Amino acid sequence: MTELTTATGGGMLSREEMDAARERLPILYVDVVPVRVDDQGTVIAVGLLLRVGEDGQIKRALVSGRVLYHERVRAALLRHMEKDLGPLALPRVPPAPQPFTVAEYFPTPGVTPFHDPRQHAVSLAYVVPVEGDCAPQQDALELTWFSPLEARDPAVLAELMNGQSTLLLQALAHLGV
Amino acid sequence: MTELTTATGGGMLSREEMDAARERLPILYVDVVPVRVDDQGTVIAVGLLLRVGEDGQIKRALVSGRVLYHERVRAALLRHMEKDLGPLALPRVPPAPQPFTVAEYFPTPGVTPFHDPRQHAVSLAYVVPVEGDCAPQQDALELTWFSPLEARDPAVLAELMNGQSTLLLQALAHLGV
Amino acid sequence: MTELTTATGGGMLSREEMDAARERLPILYVDVVPVRVDDQGTVIAVGLLLRVGEDGQIKRALVSGRVLYHERVRAALLRHMEKDLGPLALPRVPPAPQPFTVAEYFPTPGVTPFHDPRQHAVSLAYVVPVEGDCAPQQDALELTWFSPLEARDPAVLAELMNGQSTLLLQALAHLGV
Amino acid sequence: MTELTTATGGGMLSREEMDAARERLPILYVDVVPVRVDDQGTVIAVGLLLRVGEDGQIKRALVSGRVLYHERVRAALLRHMEKDLGPLALPRVPPAPQPFTVAEYFPTPGVTPFHDPRQHAVSLAYVVPVEGDCAPQQDALELTWFSPLEARDPAVLAELMNGQSTLLLQALAHLGV
Numbered sequence: 001m002t003e004l005t006t007a008t009g010g011g012m013l014s015r016e017e018m019d020a021a022r023e024r025l026p027i028l029y030v031d032v033v034p035v036r037v038d039d040q041g042t043v044i045a046v047g048l049l050l051r052v053g054e055d056g057q058i059k060r061a062l063v064s065g066r067v068l069y070h071e072r073v074r075a076a077l078l079r080h081m082e083k084d085l086g087p088l089a090l091p092r093v094p095p096a097p098q099p100f101t102v103a104e105y106f107p108t109p110g111v112t113p114f115h116d117p118r119q120h121a122v123s124l125a126y127v128v129p130v131e132g133d134c135a136p137q138q139d140a141l142e143l144t145w146f147s148p149l150e151a152r153d154p155a156v157l158a159e160l161m162n163g164q165s166t167l168l169l170q171a172l173a174h175l176g177v
Numbered sequence: 178m179t180e181l182t183t184a185t186g187g188g189m190l191s192r193e194e195m196d197a198a199r200e201r202l203p204i205l206y207v208d209v210v211p212v213r214v215d216d217q218g219t220v221i222a223v224g225l226l227l228r229v230g231e232d233g234q235i236k237r238a239l240v241s242g243r244v245l246y247h248e249r250v251r252a253a254l255l256r257h258m259e260k261d262l263g264p265l266a267l268p269r270v271p272p273a274p275q276p277f278t279v280a281e282y283f284p285t286p287g288v289t290p291f292h293d294p295r296q297h298a299v300s301l302a303y304v305v306p307v308e309g310d311c312a313p314q315q316d317a318l319e320l321t322w323f324s325p326l327e328a329r330d331p332a333v334l335a336e337l338m339n340g341q342s343t344l345l346l347q348a349l350a351h352l353g354v
Numbered sequence: 355m356t357e358l359t360t361a362t363g364g365g366m367l368s369r370e371e372m373d374a375a376r377e378r379l380p381i382l383y384v385d386v387v388p389v390r391v392d393d394q395g396t397v398i399a400v401g402l403l404l405r406v407g408e409d410g411q412i413k414r415a416l417v418s419g420r421v422l423y424h425e426r427v428r429a430a431l432l433r434h435m436e437k438d439l440g441p442l443a444l445p446r447v448p449p450a451p452q453p454f455t456v457a458e459y460f461p462t463p464g465v466t467p468f469h470d471p472r473q474h475a476v477s478l479a480y481v482v483p484v485e486g487d488c489a490p491q492q493d494a495l496e497l498t499w500f501s502p503l504e505a506r507d508p509a510v511l512a513e514l515m516n517g518q519s520t521l522l523l524q525a526l527a528h529l530g531v
Numbered sequence: 532m533t534e535l536t537t538a539t540g541g542g543m544l545s546r547e548e549m550d551a552a553r554e555r556l557p558i559l560y561v562d563v564v565p566v567r568v569d570d571q572g573t574v575i576a577v578g579l580l581l582r583v584g585e586d587g588q589i590k591r592a593l594v595s596g597r598v599l600y601h602e603r604v605r606a607a608l609l610r611h612m613e614k615d616l617g618p619l620a621l622p623r624v625p626p627a628p629q630p631f632t633v634a635e636y637f638p639t640p641g642v643t644p645f646h647d648p649r650q651h652a653v654s655l656a657y658v659v660p661v662e663g664d665c666a667p668q669q670d671a672l673e674l675t676w677f678s679p680l681e682a683r684d685p686a687v688l689a690e691l692m693n694g695q696s697t698l699l700l701q702a703l704a705h706l707g708v
Contacts, residue, residue, distance in 0.1 A: 013201050021198050024190050026244050028203045028299050040605050041624030067203050070297055072281060072288070074571050092623055093572030095658055097279040097707045100627065101530060102301060104250060104274075111249070113530075120247055122205050124279060127626055173527030176455060176467075176628045217428050218447030251394050269446055270395030272481055274530045277450065278707060290707075304449055350704030353451045353632055353644075367555050375552050378544050380598050382557045382653050421557050424651050426642070427635060451633040456655060458604060458628075465603070474601055476559050478633060 022119035029123035030076050031103060031164075032063035033171040034085065036145060037129045043175050045145040046168070047130070049084055052139055053161065060144075060159040062167065064123065073097060073124060081128065084140045090132030099124040100174040103167050114163035127171050148177040199296040206300035207253050208280060208341075209240040210348040211262065213322060214306045220352050222322040223345070224307070226261055229316060230338065237321075237336040239344065241300065250274060250301060258305065261317045267309030276301040277351040280344050291340035304348050325354040376473035383477035384430050385457060385518070386417040387525040388439065390499060391483045397529050399499040400522070401484070403438055406493060407515065414498075414513040416521060418477065427451060427478060435482065438494045444486030453478040454528040457521050468517035481525050502531040553650035560654035561607050562634060562695075563594040564702040565616065567676060568660045574706050576676040577699070578661070580615055583670060584692065591675075591690040593698065595654065604628060604655060612659065615671045621663030630655040631705040634698050645694035658702050679708040 013021065021027070034047040048060045065080035067073060074093055081091045103123040105116035114123075134143045146156060151172060157165035190198065198204070211224035225237045242257040244250060251270055258268045280300040282293035291300075311320045323333060328349060334342035367375065375381070388401035402414045419434035421427060428447055435445045457477040459470035468477075488497045500510060505526060511519035544552065552558070565578035579591045596611040598604060605624055612622045634654040636647035645654075665674045677687060682703060688696035 017197075017201065020194075021202055024194065024246050025198055025202065026205045026246060026248070028205050035626060037626050040603075040609060041626050042605065043626045067299065069201050069203060070283065070285070071203070072571075073279060073299065074573065078571060092660070094625065095566060095568050095572050095574045095660060096631065096705050097281075098275065098277065098631075098705065099279065100275065100629075101528070102250060102274040102276065103530075106247065108247070122244065122250065129623070129626060170527040170530070173524040174455070174627050174629065176457075176524070212449060214449050217426075217432060218449055219428065220449045249394075251396065255394060269483070271448065272389060272391050272395055272397045272483060273454065273528050275454075275528065277452075278705070280707075306446070306449060347704040347707070350701040351450050351452065351632070353634075353701070371551075371555065374548075375556055378548065378600050379552055379556065380559045380600060380602070382559050421653065423555050423557060424637065424639070425557070427633060427653065451635075452629065452631065453633065454629060456604060456628040456630065460601065462601070476598065476604065 026120045026122045028067040029064060029105070029121045030067060030073060030080060031123045031125040031167055032077060032081060033125070033127045033168060034063055034081065034089075034091070034130050034134070035127055035175075043127075043148060043177050045147055046151045046171070047085075047134065047143050047145050048151070048156070048160070048168075049136060049140045050142040050144065052141065058141070059161045060156070061161065062164050064164075077126060077128065081130070083137055085130065085143060086133070086135035086137050088132045089130045089134045092129045092131065094126060094128070099126055101125050101167070101170050103163070105162060112163070113166040116162055125167055125171070127175060148172055148175070203297045203299045205244040206241060206282070206298045207244060207250060207257060208300045208302040208344055209254060209258060210302070210304045210345060211240060211258070211266075211268070211307050211311070211320075212304055212352075220304075220325060220354050222324055223328045223348070224262075224311065224320050224322050225328070225333070225337070225345075226313060226317045227319040227321065229318065235318070236338045237333070238338065239341050241341075254303060254305065258307070260314055262307065262320060263310070263312035263314050265309045266307045266311045269306045269308065271303060271305070276303055278302050278344070278347050280340070282339060289340070290343040293339055302344055302348070304352060325349055325352070380474045380476045382421040383418060383459070383475045384421060384427060384434060385477045385479040385521055386431060386435060387479070387481045387522060388417055388435070388443075388445070388484050388488070388497075389481055389529075397481075397502060397531050399501055400505045400525070401439075401488065401497050401499050402505070402510070402514070402522075403490060403494045404496040404498065406495065412495070413515045414510070415515065416518050418518075431480060431482065435484070437491055439484065439497060440487070440489035440491050442486045443484045443488045446483045446485065448480060448482070453480055455479050455521070455524050457517070459516060466517070467520040470516055479521055479525070481529060502526055502529070557651045557653045559598040560595060560636070560652045561598060561604060561611060562654045562656040562698055563608060563612060564656070564658045564699060565594055565612070565620075565622070565661050565665070566658055566706075574658075574679060574708050576678055577682045577702070578616075578665065578674050578676050579682070579687070579691070579699075580667060580671045581673040581675065583672065589672070590692045591687070592692065593695050595695075608657060608659065612661070614668055616661065616674060617664070617666035617668050619663045620661045620665045623660045623662065625657060625659070630657055632656050632698070632701050634694070636693060643694070644697040647693055656698055656702070658706060679703055679706070
């Protein structure tokens, strides 16, 4: 949930306009759990980013970001994956638009398991296999692959912020691993 | 897609602010296909509204509307169903947040099967059984129940606007009827 | 996974024939997580049965059983719910056939999280809200309702057999609670 | 629905035993809609096989077949895709076990949209992108790629047997194309 890039112009928002919208409207997001699969399609690893948050703290995160005006959900998924994983990640975005769940991040903690102090964000969540080389970009410091078992380790889950540990567990449950 | 009610105040938008947001951000919607089920849960009828559109034309429509700031998706579903079907409809909102599909309404026709001249709306679509009495409210003139076969009639589908015929067919396909 | 009733006759199997089939074919099952929902459709409790297993041990279990020859999946869901929860449970079987997951019970432990020493069973798993009074029947001793939080208690999960704790956690993840 | 290969031995059935089982038990199947996707993951074509049926007639079909004893669903998907599309098809089996629908083929016509005169088959249906070269094998004469629009052509749909036209339309609806 670190989509900060905004620009003025056709369909784009200035920082001030975006801040105003964030106080008035739910903002549409996508969340991605990047995975490695074996040749049967079974998930063997999930990728978590290491990021520097706005507060300067280092934390783990899923690939996540805003859907822009006049942008397809599918294009938003690819844009955020390229932003965080680099241009050679070769993501295989699922062919159907049905997300495995919808995560509702509320500015007020406790309404749902998901929390975003900046805004009310509603996020379509997808599992996306990546087949290429991942190279963290921009504010992502590192991408670490965890086996499904390692990803469930309470120490790993505790490093995820804003309830994304819940989303990761939901993804693992959906995957049946 | 006729959610026009907006108000000024905490988390609410003036008409001007909403219009401005609609030119800059995807707006989060929900679409509902109301259904009647038999005691095995099989769908025996789908409900379509008759509405007066903004252009004065009468057309058929699904239950549809915006998700408000700080509103749960589930609450938005219930609010729009009550608005359109009345307070005695007894909707059974599904317990899981996974929609059966996501409909992307673009202001530009042809980008997707869905079109909304006013805005870029991204809609989470659900099938919701209703068990009570439905009484159309506000700008909904009438609710008509169609068997799954009747609902597929090209004459019926042609009365749906903005690509909602596609969404109805997707719902029927998902239901396996 | 306690469907033992078989009978000889049209489309039915003797115990010997069923035993033979169980060594040669995957057997189609359904698993049901019965839930109580509030008037928004949010799950407030999940129901677990207390059963006497074939080994005489008491254990917790989901509603589960075989799909019979020439029986609709939907009818099998209702039959097993009535068998275990009684005729007044008023289950609301979901209108769409898409299960939230598929559980593969293998006779060999460790192939999947699911295990059934008697057979290779492949089970379509559904969450089903029940609105009426549940009265355990036949080999089900008791039905206990747990809040989603209580249901995740390791002590409760440990009482489920054959990997059904995994299935329960998958259901809770799917429900977003 | 042309899985005929059976063999005697560990977990395998003689033709006679399989015929007997088919009169007594629902048989677990998988159905696959093979698709080509572009680099955004959007489906650009669906693949339909041309087969010689048991009656000698040529008809179109989806990739389809039985799940064997002690075989994972995932392995069955890959086995049937390799059998029908050849070893170089490079299928991308989805990482999650949730099918997009469940098709119930009844020996009696009219119970569901799906019909199989030989048996009661319950089929888990998946959309599977294939990235490699497809070369029809065994009783599959040809694989033809159709655009989503072409696949909906009544003349094409009429060539599918046993209700698979319904399953194809369900897949296209699920894909949102």
